[in-house]
Amino acid sequence: MSVDVYLNFNGNCREAVEYYAQVFEAGEPKMMTFGEAPPHPEFPLPEEAKGLIMHTRLTISGSNVMFSDVFPGMPFTAGNNISLSIVTDNKDEIESAFNKLADGGTVGMELQETFWSPLYGSVTDKFGIIWQFNLGTGEW
Numbered sequence: 001m002s003v004d005v006y007l008n009f010n011g012n013c014r015e016a017v018e019y020y021a022q023v024f025e026a027g028e029p030k031m032m033t034f035g036e037a038p039p040h041p042e043f044p045l046p047e048e049a050k051g052l053i054m055h056t057r058l059t060i061s062g063s064n065v066m067f068s069d070v071f072p073g074m075p076f077t078a079g080n081n082i083s084l085s086i087v088t089d090n091k092d093e094i095e096s097a098f099n100k101l102a103d104g105g106t107v108g109m110e111l112q113e114t115f116w117s118p119l120y121g122s123v124t125d126k127f128g129i130i131w132q133f134n135l136g137t138g139e140w
Helices: 013-025 092-101
Strands: 001-010 031-033 054-059 063-069 080-086 106-113 119-126 130-135
Touching: 001 013, 013 054, 013 063, 080 092, 092 106, 092 119, 092 130
Parallel strands: 001 063, 080 130
Antiparallel strands: 001 080, 031 054, 054 063, 106 119, 119 130
16 A cells, blocks of 8 residues: 555646656656546536546656646645545555545545546545545556
């Protein structure tokens, strides 16, 4: 299991990641936009979201640092745009930690299968810290 930092940006994620990749000589990052995600018929994608970065990551000094733009209309506060991401191949570990943090916290997304992970969810704990859980390290 690892704990990775996840940084959110307000529409300038691509610029930031390209800059950090150059600064830290991290190579050319692979980026997935919201427009590249499989469509969901109940939630049509707004035009302004299509080119925004849904997910990318860099390895900086041996650590994974992940990045994303916030979805249009979602709140963004500079300084509060960091979450911690638990990445592991252990489903029981994810479910246990998620449920403990959810007790007294607020679930942002229930643990569920997504197109990038067999199990993903997010929760804000009782101290206001946002945690993301991702089963399997995968390509992304």
